Amino acid sequence: MRRWLSTREGRHLLWGALIYLALALAYNVVALPFESPDEVGHFFAVKYIADHGRLPDPDRVSSQQYLYGQEGTQPPLYYLIGAALVRLSGIDTSDAQAYLRVNPHTTCGSPHLSGNKAFLAHDPAQERFPWRGALLALHLLRLYSTALGLLTALGVYGIGRLVFPDRHEAALLAAGATALNPQFVFVTAAINNDNLLVMLCTWALFFCLRTIRGRLTVWNSLLMGALTGLAALTKLGGALLLPMIGLAILTVVWTEWRQKPKESRSLAGLALPVLRHAALAALPALVFGAWWYIRNAVLYADPTLIEHHLAIVSRRDPTPLAQILHEVPSIFYSYWGRFTCDVSPGGWYYAFWGGLVVLGLAAVGAGWARFTRVQRISLLLLAVWFILVFVGWFRWNLLASGVQGRLLFPATASMSVLVAVGLSAVLRRRKGLAYIPLACWLGLALWALFGLIWPTFAPPQRYADVASAAISQPTAGRFEDGSAQIELVGAEIQPGSLEPGETMEVVLYLSTQEPMTDTYSIGLWLVSAIPGDTTRLAGLDTWPGNGSYPTNVWRPGEVVRDAYRIIMPAEVARSQAWTVQVNVYWVGQSGWLPFFWEGQPAGDRAVLGVVRVGASQPVEVPAQSRVEPSPVFGDSPASGGPPASGGMIALQGAEVTGPDDEGGIAVTLWWRALATPAEDYTVFVHLVDDDGNQVGSGDGPPLEGGFPTRLWQPGDTVMDEHRIQLASDLPSGHYRLRVGWYQRETGARLALNGGDSFELPHRIDVP
Numbered sequence: 001m002r003r004w005l006s007t008r009e010g011r012h013l014l015w016g017a018l019i020y021l022a023l024a025l026a027y028n029v030v031a032l033p034f035e036s037p038d039e040v041g042h043f044f045a046v047k048y049i050a051d052h053g054r055l056p057d058p059d060r061v062s063s064q065q066y067l068y069g070q071e072g073t074q075p076p077l078y079y080l081i082g083a084a085l086v087r088l089s090g091i092d093t094s095d096a097q098a099y100l101r102v103n104p105h106t107t108c109g110s111p112h113l114s115g116n117k118a119f120l121a122h123d124p125a126q127e128r129f130p131w132r133g134a135l136l137a138l139h140l141l142r143l144y145s146t147a148l149g150l151l152t153a154l155g156v157y158g159i160g161r162l163v164f165p166d167r168h169e170a171a172l173l174a175a176g177a178t179a180l181n182p183q184f185v186f187v188t189a190a191i192n193n194d195n196l197l198v199m200l201c202t203w204a205l206f207f208c209l210r211t212i213r214g215r216l217t218v219w220n221s222l223l224m225g226a227l228t229g230l231a232a233l234t235k236l237g238g239a240l241l242l243p244m245i246g247l248a249i250l251t252v253v254w255t256e257w258r259q260k261p262k263e264s265r266s267l268a269g270l271a272l273p274v275l276r277h278a279a280l281a282a283l284p285a286l287v288f289g290a291w292w293y294i295r296n297a298v299l300y301a302d303p304t305l306i307e308h309h310l311a312i313v314s315r316r317d318p319t320p321l322a323q324i325l326h327e328v329p330s331i332f333y334s335y336w337g338r339f340t341c342d343v344s345p346g347g348w349y350y351a352f353w354g355g356l357v358v359l360g361l362a363a364v365g366a367g368w369a370r371f372t373r374v375q376r377i378s379l380l381l382l383a384v385w386f387i388l389v390f391v392g393w394f395r396w397n398l399l400a401s402g403v404q405g406r407l408l409f410p411a412t413a414s415m416s417v418l419v420a421v422g423l424s425a426v427l428r429r430r431k432g433l434a435y436i437p438l439a440c441w442l443g444l445a446l447w448a449l450f451g452l453i454w455p456t457f458a459p460p461q462r463y464a465d466v467a468s469a470a471i472s473q474p475t476a477g478r479f480e481d482g483s484a485q486i487e488l489v490g491a492e493i494q495p496g497s498l499e500p501g502e503t504m505e506v507v508l509y510l511s512t513q514e515p516m517t518d519t520y521s522i523g524l525w526l527v528s529a530i531p532g533d534t535t536r537l538a539g540l541d542t543w544p545g546n547g548s549y550p551t552n553v554w555r556p557g558e559v560v561r562d563a564y565r566i567i568m569p570a571e572v573a574r575s576q577a578w579t580v581q582v583n584v585y586w587v588g589q590s591g592w593l594p595f596f597w598e599g600q601p602a603g604d605r606a607v608l609g610v611v612r613v614g615a616s617q618p619v620e621v622p623a624q625s626r627v628e629p630s631p632v633f634g635d636s637p638a639s640g641g642p643p644a645s646g647g648m649i650a651l652q653g654a655e656v657t658g659p660d661d662e663g664g665i666a667v668t669l670w671w672r673a674l675a676t677p678a679e680d681y682t683v684f685v686h687l688v689d690d691d692g693n694q695v696g697s698g699d700g701p702p703l704e705g706g707f708p709t710r711l712w713q714p715g716d717t718v719m720d721e722h723r724i725q726l727a728s729d730l731p732s733g734h735y736r737l738r739v740g741w742y743q744r745e746t747g748a749r750l751a752l753n754g755g756d757s758f759e760l761p762h763r764i765d766v767p
Contacts, residue, residue, distance in 0.1 A: 012172055013154075013157065016153070016172070016175060016176065016179065019179075019180075019442065020150060021146065021150060023180070023185050023446075024150075024185055024188055024189045025189070026449055027186055027189035027453075028139060028142045028143065028146065028189040028190075029139075030454050030457075031186070031189060032122055032127070032340075032457050032548075033099055033120075033127055033138055034099055034119075035341070035457070036186070036187075036189075036190030036191070037187075037340065037404065038069075038192065039191050039192070040100065041067070041068050041069035041070060041071035041072075042068075042071050042079075042141075042191040042192055043134075043137075043138060043141065044068040044069075044071075044096070045068040045072055045076075045079045047066075047086070047093050047096060047137075048066050049076070049079050049082075049083035050082075050083040050086040050087050050093070051093075055072075055076050056068050056071075056072030057072065058072050058073040058300065058302075058305050058309075067097070067100070069312060069313075070309050070313045071193070073306075073308045074193060074305075075233045075234055075235055075238075075292055076292065077193075077230060077233040077234045078193035078195070078196040078234050079193070081144070082144060082191070085140060085144055086140070086141070089137070089140060091133065091136050091140065092133055093133060093134045094134075095133040095134050096137075099120065099134060099135070101120060101519075102119065102121070103116060103118055103119060103120060103550075104521070104543075104587045105521065105540075105542045105547055106341070107341070108340075108341035108342070109342065111344060114565060115540060115542060115547065115565075116543070116546055116547035117340065117456050117457065117546075118341075118457055118546075118547045121519065122459075122548055122550075123550075124549070124553070125553065126553070138191065142189055142190060142191055145187075145189065145190060145191060145195040146188050148195040148196050148199045149179070149184065149185070149189075149195055149198075150179075151199045151202075151203070152188075152198050152202045152412070153178050153179035154175070155203045155205075155206050155413065156177075156178045156179075156412065156416050157171045157172070157174065157175035158171075158206050159171075159174070159202070159206050159209060159382075159413050159417055160172075160173075160416075160421075162209050162210060163375055163379065163382075163421075164375065164421065167421075167424055169427070169428060170420050170424035172420075173416075173419075173420035173423055173424055173437060174413075174419075174420035175416070176437065177416035177419055177420055177441070178412050178413070178416045180442050180444075181335075181445075182336070182444055182445045182449070183335060183336055183405055183406065185445055186337075186339055186448075187409065192406070194235070194407070196234045197231055197235045197237060197238055198409045198410050198412060200230050200231040200238065201227075201237075201238065201241060201410040201411075202410075202413045203227055204224055204227035204231060204241045205244065205413050205414075207224045207227065208244050208245060208381065209378050209381065209382075211224070211248040211249065212248055212377055212378055213378075216277060221245075221278075221281045222280055222283070222284055224241075225245065225280065225282060226284035226285070228242060228281070228289070229285035229286065229288030230288050232285070233289045233292055236306070237389070237392050237410055240388050240389060240392055242285070244384070244388070245281050246278060247384065249274055249278060250274055251381075253273045253277075254270070256273075257269060306399075310399060310400055315399060316397075324394070324397060324398065327397065330403045331393065331403050331404070332405065332408075333350050334403065334404055334406075335405030335409075336350065336353040336405065337349060337448060338404075338405065339448070339452070339453055343452060343456050352440075352444075356419060356423065356437070359423065359426065360418065360419030360420065360421070360423045361419065362422065363421075363423065363425045363426050364418055364421055364422040379417075379421070382414040382418055385411055385414050386408075386414035386415060386418075388411075389411035389414075390408065390411070393407045423437060457548055458548065459545050459548045460545040460548070460560050460563065462555075462558050462559065462560055462561065464559075465557060465559060466509075466511070469509055469561065471489065472490075474490045474509075475489060475491055475606075476489075476597065476599075477595060477598075477602070477606050478595070478596050479520075479584040479593040479594070479595055479606075480593060480594060480596060483518075484512070484514075484518060485513065486510055486511075486512055486520065486551065487511045488606055489510070489511055490507075490509030491506070491507065491509065491582075491609075492506070493580055493608055493609050493611065495611075496609075496611050497611065497612040497614075497711065497713055498611060498612065498614070499614045500568050500569060500570050500571065500616040501567070501568060501569075502567075502568050503565050504566045504611065505565055506524060506563070506564045506566065506580065507561060507562065507564075508524075508560075508562040508563075508564075509561060509562070510544060510559070510560045510562055511558065512551070512556060513556055514556055515554075515556055516551045517552055518551065518552060519550040519586075519587075520585065521541055521542065521543055521585055521586065521587055522541070522542055522544060522582060522583070523540075523541045523582065523583040523584075523585065523592075524539050524542070524564055525538070525539030525540075526539055526578040526579070526580055526581075527578060527579050527581050528576070528578060528579075528706060529576065529579050529703075529705065529706040529707070530576065530706030531705060531706070533706070537568070537569065537572070537578050537613060538566050538567065538568055538569060540564065542564075544562050545560070572614065572615050572616045573616075574615045574619060575612065575613070575707070575717065576703055576707045577610045577611065577612055577706055577707045577708060577711050578610070578611055578612075579608075579609070579610050580610070580611060581605045581606065581608070582608060583595075583604060583605040583606070592604040610708070610711065612711040612713065612716075615716075618715075618717060619670070619718075621652050621717075622653065624655075625653040625654060625655040625668070626653045627652060627760075627761075630650040630651055630652050631651050631753070631758040632650045632651075632674065632752070633647055633648060633649045633651075633750040633751065633752050634750060634751045648675045648750070649673060649674065649677070649681075649712075649741065649750070650671070650672045651671060651672075651739065651758060652671070652672050653670035654667070654668065654669050654670070654739070654762070655667075655668040656737065656760065659766065663725060663728070664723050664725050664726065665696075665726065665764060666721065666722075666723055667685050667698060667722045667723070667724065667760075668719060668720070668721050668722075669720045669722070669739060670717060670719055671717070671718045671720055672715075672717045672718075673709075673712035673713060673716040676711075676712055676713060677709040677712060678710065679709070679743060680708040680710050681701075681709045681741040681742065682699060682741065682742055682744045683702060683720060683722065683739065683740075683741060684738075684739065684740055684741070684742055685699060685722045685724060685738075685739050686757070687764065688735065688737075689733065690734065690736075695730060695735065696726055696730070696735075698723050698724040698725075699722075700722055701744075702718050702720045703718065709741075730766055733765075733766060734763050734766075735766060736759055736762075736763065736764070737760040737764065738757040738759050738760070739757065739758055740752065740756055740758060742756075
């Protein structure tokens with residue numbers, strides 16, 4: 001062994017194994033407890049066996065009572081080994097349920113939503129190393145999965161060397177395509193019975209290919225059967241190995257039979273070796289795997305427990321084939337990287353892996369004629385295995401939706417070897433180029449961990465006190481209900497003006513002086529600034545830290561920097577201002593905590609500021625309401641300077657109706673911003689008689705104060721409504737309307753062509 005490890009191949013394999021183990025260990029530590037796919041069910045299936053010394057009952061009631069869910073209907077080998085590890089380690093897992101408090105705001109399963117991806121509540125201090133109790137058992141079982149992942153990668157390498165013994169770089173690339181696939185590392189750093197299935201399938205495939213190379217021996221047949229039986233005792237998909245064994249045996253026997261002289265050939269000479277080796281393979285397969293299926297048939301009249309499984313997860317309604325086919329790309333996306341709760345890397349990532357697959361397979365096709373007969377048969381067998389696994393997944397997906405790439409991992413040897421053979425053919429022309437894909441894959445695996453998974457679930461930044469937080473915009477507010485007090489010591493909003501689809505960043509600085517036992521939620525919303533309009537544009541409800549740092553784990557005195565990114569909707573009806581509001585509440589209780597500003601009651605919400613959000617489509621002025629040419633209002637003479645070049649606000653349209661039955665006149669004005677005013681201006685709408693005397697007014701800021709002019713951006717069109725209530729003693733006659741702008745504090749008006757108002761072309765007749 002020492003001599004082999006000193007060789008180039010041995011060093012490569014050793015370093016590869018160490019790199020994979022280091023990666024998987026990092027994923028193990030970073031991935032939050034019980035957050036990996038189905039990890040709760042897998043853990044509690046192990047725990048049940050370790051605690052009770054028997055297999056789980058597959059009924060719905062037991063699955064809910066003992067928390068193992070549908071995993072109690074799975075073949076038990078992975079769980080039996082895991083339970084033995086837990087029992088031998090002597091770890092007490094009685095505290096396991098304490099880690100299963102559900103995050104009520106989780107967005108798990110909604111890939112279009114950001115934040116709150118954690119399904120459960122987490123306490124960073126409690127979950128950090130050194131682990132104890134259930135957490136220690138969880139990480140131990142994750143290490144068990146990682147060991148299985150290492151055996152899988154070694155099996156893939158072995159298949160590569162078996163098929164192409166003279167191309168070490170092909171085997172190395174194949175092992176790398178498996179061990180450095182971020183999704184593979186993620187899954188093998190979690191508790192999941194797929195890891196044992198994948199390992200067993202990989203090595204069963206190795207012995208199938210070894211058989212094809214002319215080694216149809218008793219031991220090979222027994223090993224293939226034993227691995228198949230163990231695989232079938234791990235997951236139902238393990239039974240798919242049976243036709244692969246049959247193909248391998250038949251291929252070798254047929255080849256040997258064809259090489260005999262014609263006069264020596266007979267059907268018996270073909271059939272008997274096939275049957276003999278098939279029986280040799282079937283014997284250990286039945287010994288290792290059949291007992292569980294027989295047990296189920298006797299106890300539950302359901303040999304595979306599929307009906308029990310579907311009773312727990314719910315059978316999928318009949319689905320059109322087109323919709324099922326539409327899900328096929330997702331299975332390949334998640335084969336390369338779709339992590340906890342649909343955390344996805346992005347289109348470029350899938351394009352990279354997809355490009356490599358296409359390049360590798362195309363190179364295999366181009367070099368097909370140069371392969372030996374045995375190599376072509378081996379590659380075809382790998383392709384057949386992938387197709388079998390894919391068809392098995394497709395069939396299962398018809399029964400119960402399961403678009404998860406790890407379900408194709410039993411064929412990871414097929415995918416990795418086929419792609420690696422092609423890539424090695426492309427890269428082998430220059431020495432050292434084969435290491436480039438390996439370096440890229442390693443970089444992606446590190447990026448997926450530290451650039452994607454870790455930021456998604458990391459707790460927020462915390463400071464020892466307010467001084468060390470260096471808050472740029474401090475505040476003096478607090479939410480309080482008598483038993484709890486949450487201080488709002490700072491808030492930052494960027495930017496102050498947004499367009500549809502853009503992202504607003506909000507940072508809250510929160511603190512408490514006393515320990516809290518309750519988990520309070522935060523509502524952070526953009527609410528219409530128009531008085532009386534409670535429309536919400538965008539926002540979220542969350543536990544602090546995007547769900548990763550609930551209030552019951554806060555340390556007294558620390559300052560929590562709670563940062564959020566809120567994406568504006570793609571469709572926004574009009575440009576206007578929105579107040580950024582924060583409220584605090586407890587899920588399950590009505591009402592919000594009272595808010596105090598500088599010690600004084602201030603309602604039940606904190607208003608952090610006002611932002612502008614533009615319209616997604618230009619506002620069109622009705623043709624009959626257009627004012628042409630549009631009068632343009634400039635700077636106020638009170639500012640001491642000349643009007644701005646081109647002006648600031650143009651009146652594009654006006655519509656007047658009334659008087660109505662209540663003696664009111666409705667005036668709708670369409671304003672267009674040509675520049676951003678430095679101050680807030682108020683619209684005046686004056687009703688004047690023939691002598692120019694003002695007899696009524698409908699003054700007010702734009703949108704009743706819902707869109708201050710200092711927030712306007714060039715191009716904004718604002719439909720602004722005003723109402724003039726006529727005096728009851730107003731004489732009958734004809735009246736006119738004049739509009740313009742002024743500063744409320746000083747009364748100074750914006751200039752307009754030497755004047756300060758525009759007379760609308762409408763006449764008001766008062767009977």
